[in-house]
Amino acid sequence: MTIKDVARAAGVAPSTVSYVLSGSRKISAETGDAVRAAIAELGYHPNAGARSLRSTRTNVIALSLPLPSRGYLPVGGRFMYGLSEAAREHGHDLLLITAGDGGSGLERVARSRLADAAVLMGVEMEDPRIDAMRGLGLPVALLGRPADEAAAPWADLDWAAAAALAVRTLHDSGHRRIRYLATVEADIRTRRSYSVRGIDGARRAAAGLGVSAPVHPSSPDPAELARRIDALLAAPDPPTGLAVQHPAAIPGILRHLSRRGLEVPRDVSLIAIGNFPEDLGGLDTTRIELPVPEMSAAVTRLAVAAASRSDSEAPDPGSGILIPPRLTRGGTLAPPR
Amino acid sequence: MTIKDVARAAGVAPSTVSYVLSGSRKISAETGDAVRAAIAELGYHPNAGARSLRSTRTNVIALSLPLPSRGYLPVGGRFMYGLSEAAREHGHDLLLITAGDGGSGLERVARSRLADAAVLMGVEMEDPRIDAMRGLGLPVALLGRPADEAAAPWADLDWAAAAALAVRTLHDSGHRRIRYLATVEADIRTRRSYSVRGIDGARRAAAGLGVSAPVHPSSPDPAELARRIDALLAAPDPPTGLAVQHPAAIPGILRHLSRRGLEVPRDVSLIAIGNFPEDLGGLDTTRIELPVPEMSAAVTRLAVAAASRSDSEAPDPGSGILIPPRLTRGGTLAPPR
DNA sequence: CTGAAAGCGCTTACAG
DNA sequence: CTGAAAGCGCTTACAG
Known part of the structure; x- marks a missing residue:
C-alpha cells in the first residue's frame, strides 16, 4: 500500500x-x-520513514523527561497526556526520552533525526540540555523558565507570582507568622526552575510586605517532613500560616497537624501551590493549581514553531510564555486566632 | 553526517x-x-527514517493509552516511565498514542509504519483494539489480561489472586463481615480487565471460604464514596474488614473513617490493592502494591518479541505472563473486636 | 494544471 | 573478507 x-x-x-x-x-x-x-x-x-527521509520532517516531538524524583512523578503523567494531545492537534506524535540513558537520549534523537523538536521537562535554571542541543540542530522548547530567558523558547506557570500570591493571601487574611514550605531538597539542589523561582517569589513577597516568611525545604519522606513541621511548631514564634509548594505532601501535612491536635484553618492556615485537585483526594484545600493543559498547549506551540523555524533558518525569537497563577478558595484559610 | x-x-x-x-x-x-x-x-x-524505510524496522514501540479516567492517571505516569526505560533496554523508543483522537491513532501508526509493535494499556476484557490491529500488521502486547488469553501476548498482575489474597488475609485475621470496594464504576462498565478480574477473584475467594464479601463499586468523587461507605456502615451487619481496589481513594477513606470516629484497625481493618507506597503519603497501609517495573519489563519483552516474529511470519504463541501478588504488612490490619 | 525523474540515507542480495 | 549497485516510498525541483 x-x-x-x-x-x-x-x-x-x-x-x-x-x-x-x-x-x-x-x-x-x-x-x-x-x-x-x-x-x-x-x-x-x-510511510513515515520515507517521508522523513525525503523531507527531513518527522512530525515527531521528543519529550525529555527528568529523572523521576519522587515528588514529581504523578505530575509527569499529566504532562505526558497533555503534551501528547497538544502534539496531535499540531499533527505530531510524542516520543518519550527518559533521562535513564544518561542524558545521551536527546543526543541520539538529534543525531538520528528521530524528532523535529524536543520539549524539555524538569528544566533547571542553568539547564545543560539547552547548550547540548544547540550544536546538534534539534530545536527545543522548555517546560520551565530558565535563568537565561533568551536561551530558548519556554512556557511556565509563573511560580514566583504563585508563591507571592500565596504569601500575600495569607498576609491579607491577617497572618504575620508565615512559613514557606518549598519543594523537596533534591529539586532545590539541582536548581529546578519551579523550585528556585517559587522560593524567590515567596522571599520577595514577604520582603515587600515587611513580614518574615522563612523558607524550609520539604522532604519526600513523610516521617522526616513531619519532624520538620514539629520543629517549626515548637519554635518560640510558631507559624499561623503555611504556603506549601510540595503537592504530594499536602495530605500528609494535614494529617500530621490533625494528629498533633491542631485544627485547620482554626489553628493553622494552609495554601497549596502547584497541585491537582484529584491528588488531594477530596481535601477542600485553598490552592493554586497547576494548569497542565495550558502549559502543555503553550510549550507544544513553541516546539512546533521552533521546528518550522529550523527549516527556514530564521533566528529564534526566544519567546517566553508566563501563565499567571490563579487562587482557588478552599477550606484551609482563615484569619489567625 | x-x-x-x-x-x-x-x-x-x-x-x-x-x-x-x-x-x-x-x-x-x-x-x-x-x-x-x-x-x-x-x-x-x-538516520532513523532511512533505516526504517529500507529495513521496515523502526525500533519504536507505540504505547496506546486509554482515555485518562480520573482514578487511573497517576498510575499511567509510572507505567510511561517504566515502559520507556524497558524499551530503551531493548534498543527501542516509546511513542505515546492517546485515545484522544478516537482510537484512530493506533491505526494511523500501523498504516504509516511508525512503530514495530504496540503496547496496549487499560486493556478491556474484550478489547476492540486487538482485532483492529490484527489486520493492519501491527503486533501488539497487552498490559492487561483479556478474556481471550490466546488473542495476543499479555502481561499483568494477577488481579484475581490479589483480590483473593486480600479477602483471605482478612479472613485469616478473623474477619467474617468483609466488603470488597472495587474500582470506579466507569472501569467496571467498560470491563477493564483489572476491574473485572479483581471483582471475580474477590467473589471466588469469599465463596471458597464460605464467607460473604459483597462487592461495591468505588467512585471518583470522594464525597459520593464517603456516602457509600456511610451506607455500608449503617447496615445491620457493618463490615469489620475492607479490601479496596481503588488506590487513589485510600487516603480519603481513612480520613472519612476517622471523621466518623472509627479507628483503623481497631474498628475497621483495611487492605489496599494495586497502589504505590508514594501515593499513600506516608500512610502505613497493609497493601498489595502494583509491580510497575516487572509489568513494564514483561510486556515490553513480549512486544519486542512480537515485532521480530512479525518479520519472520512465525505464528504468535499467545503467551501470557501472570505476576503473583505480594502482600506488604502495614498498620491497617488487626483481628476484629 | 499535471507528469517524469532525481535523490534523501540507508540495507542487503549479488559478485568477486 | 570486502565492494558496487539496486531499491525502500516518498517529495520537489524541472519540464511542459
Whole structure:
C-alpha cells in the first residue's frame, strides 16, 4: 500500500497524490476528489520513514523527561497526556526520552533525526540540555523558565507570582507568622526552575510586605517532613500560616497537624501551590493549581514553531510564555486566632 | 553526517560500515576497529527514517493509552516511565498514542509504519483494539489480561489472586463481615480487565471460604464514596474488614473513617490493592502494591518479541505472563473486636 | 494544471 | 573478507 497504489487507483501520477496530500500545488477539483476518494477507500497513510527521509520532517516531538524524583512523578503523567494531545492537534506524535540513558537520549534523537523538536521537562535554571542541543540542530522548547530567558523558547506557570500570591493571601487574611514550605531538597539542589523561582517569589513577597516568611525545604519522606513541621511548631514564634509548594505532601501535612491536635484553618492556615485537585483526594484545600493543559498547549506551540523555524533558518525569537497563577478558595484559610 | 562520511573517514565502503553496525557479516578486526573509531569520532548515528524505510524496522514501540479516567492517571505516569526505560533496554523508543483522537491513532501508526509493535494499556476484557490491529500488521502486547488469553501476548498482575489474597488475609485475621470496594464504576462498565478480574477473584475467594464479601463499586468523587461507605456502615451487619481496589481513594477513606470516629484497625481493618507506597503519603497501609517495573519489563519483552516474529511470519504463541501478588504488612490490619 | 525523474540515507542480495 | 549497485516510498525541483 504505497503512493503508487493510490495513484493507480485515482488514475494520476504519484507526484500528484503527493501534491494533493501536501496542498503545496494547485490541483483541479476533479483530480483532487479522485485522489482523496482513492486515499479514503484504500486507507492510505504515507510511510513515515520515507517521508522523513525525503523531507527531513518527522512530525515527531521528543519529550525529555527528568529523572523521576519522587515528588514529581504523578505530575509527569499529566504532562505526558497533555503534551501528547497538544502534539496531535499540531499533527505530531510524542516520543518519550527518559533521562535513564544518561542524558545521551536527546543526543541520539538529534543525531538520528528521530524528532523535529524536543520539549524539555524538569528544566533547571542553568539547564545543560539547552547548550547540548544547540550544536546538534534539534530545536527545543522548555517546560520551565530558565535563568537565561533568551536561551530558548519556554512556557511556565509563573511560580514566583504563585508563591507571592500565596504569601500575600495569607498576609491579607491577617497572618504575620508565615512559613514557606518549598519543594523537596533534591529539586532545590539541582536548581529546578519551579523550585528556585517559587522560593524567590515567596522571599520577595514577604520582603515587600515587611513580614518574615522563612523558607524550609520539604522532604519526600513523610516521617522526616513531619519532624520538620514539629520543629517549626515548637519554635518560640510558631507559624499561623503555611504556603506549601510540595503537592504530594499536602495530605500528609494535614494529617500530621490533625494528629498533633491542631485544627485547620482554626489553628493553622494552609495554601497549596502547584497541585491537582484529584491528588488531594477530596481535601477542600485553598490552592493554586497547576494548569497542565495550558502549559502543555503553550510549550507544544513553541516546539512546533521552533521546528518550522529550523527549516527556514530564521533566528529564534526566544519567546517566553508566563501563565499567571490563579487562587482557588478552599477550606484551609482563615484569619489567625 | 551520513554513512558515507564514516566510510570515507575509515577508508572503507558504505556497505561495510552498515555491516559493522548490524554485525550481520564477519568483518576483520582492523576494518571493524577503523569503522568504530570513525563512528565514535564523528558522533555518527544512522538516520532513523532511512533505516526504517529500507529495513521496515523502526525500533519504536507505540504505547496506546486509554482515555485518562480520573482514578487511573497517576498510575499511567509510572507505567510511561517504566515502559520507556524497558524499551530503551531493548534498543527501542516509546511513542505515546492517546485515545484522544478516537482510537484512530493506533491505526494511523500501523498504516504509516511508525512503530514495530504496540503496547496496549487499560486493556478491556474484550478489547476492540486487538482485532483492529490484527489486520493492519501491527503486533501488539497487552498490559492487561483479556478474556481471550490466546488473542495476543499479555502481561499483568494477577488481579484475581490479589483480590483473593486480600479477602483471605482478612479472613485469616478473623474477619467474617468483609466488603470488597472495587474500582470506579466507569472501569467496571467498560470491563477493564483489572476491574473485572479483581471483582471475580474477590467473589471466588469469599465463596471458597464460605464467607460473604459483597462487592461495591468505588467512585471518583470522594464525597459520593464517603456516602457509600456511610451506607455500608449503617447496615445491620457493618463490615469489620475492607479490601479496596481503588488506590487513589485510600487516603480519603481513612480520613472519612476517622471523621466518623472509627479507628483503623481497631474498628475497621483495611487492605489496599494495586497502589504505590508514594501515593499513600506516608500512610502505613497493609497493601498489595502494583509491580510497575516487572509489568513494564514483561510486556515490553513480549512486544519486542512480537515485532521480530512479525518479520519472520512465525505464528504468535499467545503467551501470557501472570505476576503473583505480594502482600506488604502495614498498620491497617488487626483481628476484629 | 499535471507528469517524469532525481535523490534523501540507508540495507542487503549479488559478485568477486 | 570486502565492494558496487539496486531499491525502500516518498517529495520537489524541472519540464511542459
